[in-house]
Amino acid sequence: xxxxxxxxxxxxxxxxxxxxxxxxxxxxxxxxxxxxxxxxxxxxxxxxxxxxxxxxxxxxxxxxxxxxxxxxxxxxxxxxxxxxxxxxxxxxxxxxxxxxxxxxxxxxxxxxxxxxxxxxxxxxxxxxxxxxxxxxxxxxxxxxxxxxxxxxxxxxxxxxxxxxx
Amino acid sequence: xxxxxxxxxxxxxxxxxxxxxxxxxxxxxxxxxxxxxxxxxxxxxxxxxxxxxxxxxxxxxxxxxxxxxxxxxxxxxxxxxxxxxxxxxxxxxxxxxxxxxxxxxxxxxxxxxxxxxxxxxxxxxxxxxxxxxxxxxxxxxxxxxxxxxxxxxxxxxxxxxxxxxxxxxxxxxxxxxxxxxxxxxxxxxxxxxxxxxxxxxxxxxxxxxxxxxxxxxxxxxxxxxxxxxxxxxxxxxxxxxxxxxxxxxxxxxxxxxxxxxxxxxxxxxxxxxxxxxxxxxxxxxxxxxxxxxxxxxxxxxxxxxxxxxxxxxxxxxxxxxxxxxxxxxxxxxxxxxxxxxxxxxxxxxxxxxxxxxxxxxxxxxxxxxxxxxxxxxxxxxxxxxx
Numbered sequence: 001x002x003x004x005x006x007x008x009x010x011x012x013x014x015x016x017x018x019x020x021x022x023x024x025x026x027x028x029x030x031x032x033x034x035x036x037x038x039x040x041x042x043x044x045x046x047x048x049x050x051x052x053x054x055x056x057x058x059x060x061x062x063x064x065x066x067x068x069x070x071x072x073x074x075x076x077x078x079x080x081x082x083x084x085x086x087x088x089x090x091x092x093x094x095x096x097x098x099x100x101x102x103x104x105x106x107x108x109x110x111x112x113x114x115x116x117x118x119x120x121x122x123x124x125x126x127x128x129x130x131x132x133x134x135x136x137x138x139x140x141x142x143x144x145x146x147x148x149x150x151x152x153x154x155x156x157x158x159x160x161x162x163x164x165x
Numbered sequence: 166x167x168x169x170x171x172x173x174x175x176x177x178x179x180x181x182x183x184x185x186x187x188x189x190x191x192x193x194x195x196x197x198x199x200x201x202x203x204x205x206x207x208x209x210x211x212x213x214x215x216x217x218x219x220x221x222x223x224x225x226x227x228x229x230x231x232x233x234x235x236x237x238x239x240x241x242x243x244x245x246x247x248x249x250x251x252x253x254x255x256x257x258x259x260x261x262x263x264x265x266x267x268x269x270x271x272x273x274x275x276x277x278x279x280x281x282x283x284x285x286x287x288x289x290x291x292x293x294x295x296x297x298x299x300x301x302x303x304x305x306x307x308x309x310x311x312x313x314x315x316x317x318x319x320x321x322x323x324x325x326x327x328x329x330x331x332x333x334x335x336x337x338x339x340x341x342x343x344x345x346x347x348x349x350x351x352x353x354x355x356x357x358x359x360x361x362x363x364x365x366x367x368x369x370x371x372x373x374x375x376x377x378x379x380x381x382x383x384x385x386x387x388x389x390x391x392x393x394x395x396x397x398x399x400x401x402x403x404x405x406x407x408x409x410x411x412x413x414x415x416x417x418x419x420x421x422x423x424x425x426x427x428x429x430x431x432x433x434x435x436x437x438x439x440x441x442x443x444x445x446x447x448x449x450x451x452x453x454x455x456x457x458x459x460x461x462x463x464x465x466x467x468x469x470x471x472x473x474x475x476x477x478x479x480x481x482x483x484x485x486x487x488x489x490x491x492x493x494x495x496x497x498x499x500x501x502x503x504x505x506x507x508x509x510x511x512x513x514x515x516x517x518x519x520x521x522x523x524x525x526x527x528x529x530x531x532x533x534x535x536x537x538x539x540x541x542x543x544x545x546x547x548x549x550x551x
Contacts, residue, residue: 022304023299023303023304023308024304025299025300025301025304026299026300027300031300056422057298057300057301057416057422063413063414082320082421083316083317083319083320083323083421084316084319085307085312085315085316085319085368085369085370086366086368086369087306087307087308087309087312087367087368087369088365088366088367088368088369090286091306091308091309092288092289092308095306095308098306100366100369101306103305103306103307103312103316105316105320105421113423113424115421115422116301117301117302117305117307117316117419117421118305119305119306128305128306133369138319138320138323159304159305
């Protein structure tokens, strides 16, 4: 079972953390397309079907033209590191055991004011702490990869992570 | 933008009180709240039975009904709560003042009681972490407010060349003021630049001393009409102006999802605040600026117009934020970083003391004080004058 199946009826509560204990996204009837996309290996941005403006995070109404007609658009997943932090304990497990690790904000090259929080890794199976934080710089080009997580009940999520382009 | 009608100097803060500040206080949050409200009424010289307006934070655990049943209010005719945690404080006082200025009530109390020192850290609740807004940040290990503000800080440093020395300037200025204040948790603990630089990381680029304290404590103030305040025990501290601010496309604490993340709620709040005021930033003698994290002071100095964008780092140099040497002493009781962290309410009471002339770091001749609530969340601010 994927969260896509669970999502199709509308709002669902969060299904719980991954088997390793990582926090998984709560999916609602606004963001479902995004997490269906990550499972399909696509980075999707909500788009207003009336005026065409992109918006993220997803929401019911376009703040530019007030239309509730909405869809999504696939983007190429190329971006630039806008900022980053290196958290140290106290933190929740399993993040605490991985600290210090990096958290980055990525601005999409195609749409520089659309930004994502994520982690810089060496590949889709990479850990949050595998890149030396001292080597990370604002302005570095990155591209999206998708890391899959499984819950104890067998449901899956995929999170967008980022690798150096 | 036209000023708010009938508000300027129409009300005054007539009474203030606070409990001890400590890592652990024995009484419950409710008991601390009731005690401090009664003490603030006594400071004003007003019987608690006269209180007819109650204003607090949505995060306040003690509800109005419990305040009323404990302190023995009569009929309360105005009550309101404001959301967004540390953004609420000045808004709480502002709503109380609006109630009095408009005639909805005559004696308003604003308060905050919190056992953050001995209670749980909010971010450790996974049921909170897993709500939908957290989906865009929490799974990636951005778990705490400090991680969220550190992200803005790194970007700020990158864009403007601000350094850790600038953050240290902020933390050391505020600590110096705590060293002058016997009620401050850090009263007996001086901090050098070396101490700051040697402290452990919490979320790079922020270290331990960029973070506020974790405190048990409660504070309250009493707001009445300016006319009544003139007949009470203390000289009136006028609520000159008040504003709240929630800018376009804002997302609480994670202000990364809009066109210009480094101009946060303070900028929106400031435009309304100065429109409501008869004076400007150049006329402010002392400021109490919300400091859950040291970089919030830099962002707020710019937002409220004390310097141009990108210049706040430079404004911290040469002791410029310190009592005795600075053009704008900030957080003269030690703020959230070094006096107590009670969601910024201690900044409000210190603003009142500065206007009464009773601060432990009294700015000589101070006639105006800016008090702000949290930058990075929907916020609020007050201009006080004597």
